[in-house]
Each structure stands twice: as structure tokens, then as C-alpha cells.
Amino acid sequence: MHPVPHRSIVVAPATSQLEEIEVRPPGQGELLIQVIANGLCASELPTWLHGPPDDTPTALGHEPVGRVVEVGGGVHTIAIGDIVTGRWDESFAELIVVPAEYAVVVPPGLSYEAGIGEPLGCVVEALRRARLDTGDRVAVIGAGFMGLCLIQLLATSPIGELVAIDVRDDAKQASLAYGASTAGNPEDMDQMNDAFDVVFEVSGTQNGLDLATSLTRPGGMLDIVGYHQGTRTVDMQTWNWKALDVVNGHVRNQRQLTDSIRRGLDIAASGRIDYASLFTHRYPLIDLDQAYTDLRTKPDGFIKALILINEP
Structure with missing residues (x-):
């Protein structure tokens, strides 16, 4: 019997908790992703700090990298086992279903830290x-x-x-x-x-x-x-x-962002930038509140937090 997957939700000011979720199979043109890790983005800090709007529990996260565990119909360029990344909301979760058209396969040889594509x-x-x-x-x-x-x-x-x-x-x-x-x-x-x-x-x-x-x-x-x-x-x-x-300099067009993610990962794979070293602090999903606290206070040497979910 497979364990029930979880995600993190913000339930009150500066307070997150894990909840069980039901994950549907991927549909046409979709992928089921086992999330390995997420970057922690400062853009979501106010929501965590002040609590969810209307007191409705809110799922955050949009900088995931993960492993494809199931492929929906019509997807021919991505296979089970590929490591992929993209901008997908509510990704502080163990499993997410995402559109394949906005998935970028992480080049071979890159660590999962270097595969965090959205930022x-x-x-x-x-x-x-x-x-x-x-x-x-x-x-x-x-x-x-x-x-x-x-x-x-x-x-x-x-x-x-x-x-x-x-x-x-x-x-x-x-x-x-x-x-x-x-x-x-x-x-x-x-x-x-x-x-x-x-x-x-x-x-x-x-x-x-x-x-x-x-x-x-x-x-x-x-x-x-x-x-x-x-x-x-x-x-x-x-x-x-x-x-x-x-x-x-901001981008809201998902197709443009996906193209820039692909270009950025190719540069990282070439070895001309040391992107992975910018992820200086690591936290399990259960310690998401501590990660946000450190993002806010920035202890010495803090650059970017990595939230570990299904670390290899």
C-alpha cells in the first residue's frame, strides 16, 4: 500500500502544517511529478507572514524540480523517470499534476539544486x-x-x-x-x-x-x-x-518563461555558472516555517533556501 501524499499549507500568520491530499492521475497532455525539492521564493513571504486571505488555508510553492512518475496521453517528448522543472503553483507537495507543455527536462549531469528552473x-x-x-x-x-x-x-x-x-x-x-x-x-x-x-x-x-x-x-x-x-x-x-x-524584467507568459528556463539550464549544464551553490540552506518540508523565518531575517551566508521533499 502506497503512503498517502502530503502538502504544506499556510493556516495562520507564520504558521504552516502538512495535510493529506488526493492526487488524480494525469490527464491528456499532463504529467504526474514526484517533487524532489522546491526553491523558496521571497514573493510568497507576505502570504506566509500575514496568513492566508479570508482565513482559507493556502498552498504555496512554485519553484519545483521533480521526477516524472506517470505520463498522460499525448505526451511523447517526456518519459517516466525524467527529471523535470517548471513554474507550477502549489508545489510544496509530494506529488503534483502539471501540464507537460511547460515542463523542461533537466540536462543530464545537473544536480537537483541546479535543476530548480523557475528562478x-x-x-x-x-x-x-x-x-x-x-x-x-x-x-x-x-x-x-x-x-x-x-x-x-x-x-x-x-x-x-x-x-x-x-x-x-x-x-x-x-x-x-x-x-x-x-x-x-x-x-x-x-x-x-x-x-x-x-x-x-x-x-x-x-x-x-x-x-x-x-x-x-x-x-x-x-x-x-x-x-x-x-x-x-x-x-x-x-x-x-x-x-x-x-x-x-518580469515575465508572466508561461511559454516565454519555459523557453528561458531551458536556456538557463543549458548555461548551467555548460559549467559557466555555479547556480547550485546559491542554494545555501536546506530544510525538510515539515520545517517550512523555519525556512521562511530565515528568508525574512537572512542569517549570515543566507542566499536561497531549498525545501527538500523527496530527496534522492
Whole structure:
């Protein structure tokens, strides 16, 4: 008799619990996935912290990697036993049913950490939307997980100076280790107004957005990668006067994201970036609340949490 599968749900502010679930067989064009692990995304932190809306238990998670255990009809490019990834909601679960068209097979040889495709695809998509030229001076504001992933990708390109900006010492040290030319605090940038051809704002903060506006040169590009959970103000006069190209680096089209996930995993498989090392802290599914707590407080050395569900 097979054990009953479980998933984690948020039932109250900063409180998760496991519940038993019934999982249906995959239908036409679908896959049944045994989830190996999930990345923990800061975008879901407010829901965990404040509790589910209307007090309705809420399932989170959208950065899974897992093993295919059953294939629905009409699926011919993915087989049982393949390790796959994609953006699938409510994935803090032992088993999930997903559409095969948005599944990316993880290249052979990659660890399951390196196979967490959704956040890598988001960074790749933001980079694809940027206008980069050989020798450009580039700044990355915010050296958390997304910023450090972006720095690794930028370090493989033929740009010029690559400057990382963050308030945390460990983040600045990690930036240098992953390829930044220099790393500094926001207050160190007072003399750098209009100094950069391309600025990536990855902090998701008002201060980060204001600093990005100041640092981007006239005619330069400002790529907004940070996830802004709240109202922001922008200096539209400066954006106008500088004739900035402002790009929303986010992607909501599932097909585009799937393509960028595939491209990102190919880069990781080539060995040119060390994506797996960004997952610094590991937690079993039962300890999801501790993972969110650490994501919020960021102990020294914390970059990204990995939630282990069916670890090989």
C-alpha cells in the first residue's frame, strides 16, 4: 500500500502544517511529478507572514524540480523517470499534476539544486530583455539570490565593468566571488550618477529604484528585476530628461518563461555558472516555517533556501 501524499499549507500568520491530499492521475497532455525539492521564493513571504486571505488555508510553492512518475496521453517528448522543472503553483507537495507543455527536462549531469528552473528562467528572461553591448558599464542593485544569479550570467558576457551594490557585507563578498568587478554600499555611489550604460534594479525597494534612476546614464537602460510588493514612486522628470529605456524584467507568459528556463539550464549544464551553490540552506518540508523565518531575517551566508521533499 502506497503512503498517502502530503502538502504544506499556510493556516495562520507564520504558521504552516502538512495535510493529506488526493492526487488524480494525469490527464491528456499532463504529467504526474514526484517533487524532489522546491526553491523558496521571497514573493510568497507576505502570504506566509500575514496568513492566508479570508482565513482559507493556502498552498504555496512554485519553484519545483521533480521526477516524472506517470505520463498522460499525448505526451511523447517526456518519459517516466525524467527529471523535470517548471513554474507550477502549489508545489510544496509530494506529488503534483502539471501540464507537460511547460515542463523542461533537466540536462543530464545537473544536480537537483541546479535543476530548480523557475528562478533561473526569470533572471534569464530579464537579461534577454536588456540591451547590452560589448564593454558596457553595468550595475546590479541588490545582491540577493536573483542579483547573484544575474551577476554570474553577466560575468560570462563581454561587458566592461560590473558593479554590485548591496547593504550587506556577505552579499558584497558573494558578488565578488561570483564575478563582479567591484562591490559597494549604496552610499558609496554618490559620485557615480550617470555612470552606467545598463542598471539592473534587483532590490525590490524604493531606495533601490531611486538609486537605479540616478546611476543610469542619459540614453541608458534601466531593467527592473526586483519584485515590488507595494506602491512605488518614480522620478518621471529624470526618466524623461535622461531619455531612459526602462524595461520591466518580469515575465508572466508561461511559454516565454519555459523557453528561458531551458536556456538557463543549458548555461548551467555548460559549467559557466555555479547556480547550485546559491542554494545555501536546506530544510525538510515539515520545517517550512523555519525556512521562511530565515528568508525574512537572512542569517549570515543566507542566499536561497531549498525545501527538500523527496530527496534522492
